[in-house]
Amino acid sequence: MTSFVTLSTAILKGFLRDRASVFFAMVFPLMFLVLFGGIFGDQEQSRLDLVQVGPVALLDEMPAESRAAFDATFAVERGDDLDAAIEEVRSGDVDVVVEMQGNELVAHYTRTDQVGSAIVQGSLRAFVDGTNVALTGQPPTFTLRTEAVEDDSLKAIAYVTPGLLGWAVAMSAAFGAAATLNGWRTSGLLRRLQLAPVSTRTLVSARVAVTLGVALVQMAIFLGIGVALFDLTLTGAWPAAIPLLVVGTLCFMAIGLLAGAVAKTTEGAVNMANFIVLPMAFLSGSFFPLEGAPGWLQGFSLLLPLRHLNDGMTDVMVRGDDWTAALVPMGILAAFAVAVTLLAARLFRWETT
């Protein structure tokens, strides 16, 4: 037990004093979280720019309640010069210009922005129709209510956080294991410890304990920042993500061990770990959702452990599934961990020569 604490302390100090490792394990993934959180946050608030030329009764006399809904979609400005305003639409600075010709609302839009023009036409038509219905004084016969299949509070950040966390943990677990194994072998420390009264089990447990500790701190920081800065809402059985993350960490430590066993130098081992983890992160939906990807790619991604870690964490942390949703990913990750560890053990050498 003393040996375990001693070794864990030595490994942890070595990690915390290695600025590059701390940066890539902690700061670098957080930069992505803040970046992605910021991008998606802005996207949700973006409104269409509308310039109103001359008096437009439909807008000016709109009841306050409807006007609020209208303002949620359009940022309204007033202008005097119709030609100048239309020129602004053409150059893309403004999405739409509206004017009133008798009882006709005329909207000038640009076809270069297809999504924007569709929203403009649809929204304006809905407001005109709505106003017509209101003027009849009759309650409408049919109404529409829309509901997202996800929880009301679900935002893009909810998908981004588990994916980026999965990547961050995969990276630091794989790098830590690869660099330790190779660094210790190159420096001769592995040999030295072989001649000290320390069992291999104690040595491995200490390394695993430090990596798990780092992974859990990463999780706390990610979720903390997500909740505090980006309105991330954790749902369902989110604590089930903790054991899931633990198994995932073990799996990626095994991958790091494999890289460390194969590579000849510490740099080589870290590069190899990076070469495995970074493409895997892209293919596992850590940076963007895989829904739009071709079917063969989605199928291939199911062969990657990170895909299962990401999916499992998304299910229990933000999709509102209960804890059983974490069981299958945990099983798959554990199987990966065992298989890769056995392979690494076969390829392991005590010395670089």
Next chain:
Amino acid sequence: MGAIEVSGLTMAYGEVRAVDDVSFEVADGEFFGIIGPNGAGKTTTLEIIEGLRRPDSGEVLLLGERPWPRNPGLLPRIGVQLQASSFFERLTAREQIHTFASLYDVPRTVGDEWLERVGLVDKADTRVEDLSGGQHKRLSIACALVHDPEVVFLDEPTAALDPQARRNLWDLLSGLNDSGRTVVLTTHYMDEAEVLCDRVAILDQGRLLQLDSPQALVRGLRRSTRITVPGDAAGLDGVPHVERLEQTRDGVEITSAQPGAVLDALAGLGRLHGISVTSGTLEDVFLEVTGREYRA
């Protein structure tokens, strides 16, 4: 029974016989040196005795026990300083020795004492990466000795050090077996072995060539003393007991087993001015046994 008994040790890497039928014993409390040029098989021999490697054939008894396979009962009784630095990354000298102390279940204060003994107290808060070559070796030796082992193995503790740092380290090393501890040291410096070791084993190309005290090895040399006389050989014909007479850059080099008689004759000739007398060294022993100049 000795601290170490080795018999018929043989180990090959592919075609190369790194260790070839080596047998010797090391007595309790002895300061034992294994010397030889690079690639002589010193480190491999040491690693087999420590239990890091399994020999192809031969027997090793370390403190009466077999070191291979890994013998946990033996580990607290031996200390090792490997050629590579073998430190935990980014720890300070003090943290390093405290870590090793704790792994051997020794109080930290013992680690501090060792830090003082090897003269690293002012470097205690320096990270191992920032220590000089000599400080590195000192710390590594302290880490090998922190648990007061019965046998300590030092693999080229002075390699790659400047002459000043080497001599400083000799002071530290020479006291290591004072308390009855057995020390086994490898080196490729002959002068080091002469100064430090009770007995030396000369290894070359995996074979054990000679094994005795440095004095006895030198005494056994046929060309035991060299006398260099400035000038040329003219007039030196009558000098007795000359084995070999050779003109060199510095003068005439006379090799003789009876230097006293030679010096008397030189005195009679009035040629004592500026002469130098060199008795044999382990380098000469190596030259005589292998027929090759010793190159570390």
